[in-house]
Amino acid sequence: MIADLHELDAFAAVAVHRSFRKAADERGVSASALSHALRGLEERLGVRLLNRTTRSVTPTEAGKRLLERLAPALREVGDALTELSAMQTVPTGTLRLNVPRPAARLVVAPLLARFVASYPRIQVEVVTDDRLSDIVSDGFDAGIRFGESLAGDMVAVPIGPPQRFVMVAAPDYLAARGTPQVPRDLLGHACIGRRFPSGNLYAWELHAEGQPLSLAVEGPLVFDDDALMIQAACDGAGIAYVYEAMVRDELVAGRLVKVLESWGAPSSRFFLYHPGRRNLPPVLRAFVEFVRT
Template identity: 55%
Template sequence: MSRLSPADLSAFLAVARHRSFRKAAVELGVSASALSHALRVIESRVDLRLFNRTTRSVALTEAGERLYARVSPAFRDIADAIEDLNALRGKPAGTLRLNAGRAAVQLVLLPVASRFLQAYPDVRIEVAVDDALVDIVGAGYDAGLRFGETIAGDMTAIPIGPRQRSAVVATPAYFARYGVPQTPHDLAQHPCIRQRFPGGALYRWEFERGGRPLTIEVDGPLTLSDWDLAMDAALAGIGLAYLFEARVQPLIDSGRLQRVLADWCPYYPGLYLYSPSRRQQPAALKAFIDFIKQDNGENAA
């Protein structure tokens, strides 16, 4: 059996983390076909199949799982050692890899990242936009952004950005035709624009009044998996949409959309930046966390 080089192992780890040649190729800066060829060469060297490949998926074999379990901690230790050196430079540098849902990026991350990158010009931020819940450790991300209730208990998390609130909206022409719902239960008589999560479940609209939560399973002619498209559909007059208040407030202010059931839509805790509990945080991540904490304090004041 021929020896594997660090470059070989880096290629293997990238594919193992992403379970995708395309995504791993983007991370490594090579073509997917070149990476696939490199993995075939690696498998020929170890004389074992490391991945099971189909046209739609990539999965580790038992041999691949064993190699990944042994090699990935060693590469993490190497990364930590390099971060120890970066700490001596006096200023954070490197690439901060984040995973976040589209709404998190639009509502919170982009404004915060803009201010952070001005303060730390030697840091780069790479964001993977993914509305599905992702194992950020297994996928090789430094941190993720999600709402608090979706964060695993073994992660450390800090709030980022303001509290959030939802809004039920439609066009004035829609309400002239269908009338205005007075309570969430009235939504059963209205065409609603439904949202489907990446995992396949339909989102149940959430309300609260007098401290009592209420979830409503709405119905309607259109189901989407993208919040921005749901906003576009509402503007097109297709039905009622349940969206983030911060995203639709300009359209409400301009009169293009009209809001209803506002007293049923309470504020709830906003987004959190979460990361694994590690002995040595990457310098760029530590700087980002410290920046967010300072930003939270200034905004609170």
């Protein structure tokens, strides 16, 4: 039967100190507990490791050989545990985040400079991905998604301010095509489409008189990137439905104007999500606490 690490560590301590009492004091246990562990180890190995008298404890020849091979390995284990303990105190290592492109621009990028300044021993790797990835199997510590609809075994933490979608178009486009007054008017306009990584086209989620409304709009352009939608809208290609925070400058400059503003969906949040609540990796725990504060 193979000896366990506790018994081997007990043997090494007694062999080095040549005293059960000193080894017991060092480890905060009783001398009788160490003596019992050593007897069990010798019985399973079938060899005497220590010669004991009332005045002294000395390794046998077999004990000396075992200690020579064992001491470097135990030092490695001790160093590894010390390093792990230090990581709990000062988070160290790589934090991998799976983030959709809008979230990377709107909520993650504004946080990163302050986070790495606060935790200089953490390296953050952000992978932008608009797919609904399995963060666990893909090797990520956490992900970010819009809205709180996540798998039941995930913990969700709101990150960043509430985000609102708005319908926008260039003034020249509206001058030529007219301004829609109710959601149904969108069916007669060039609407800039959004295609998800799954291949599905996004049906615009609106609110009509307080009730949710899904509208399958059409138009000559379909993108999977907000920046391209915004550029197309600025160029007069049609109406885009995008995050308000991403068109703030265009709205202020007058390159775009809002349409059907009172019909947009209510604001929602991005959520940082990760598996489980207990024993979070120190780098992830540091980021979660940073986000919460």
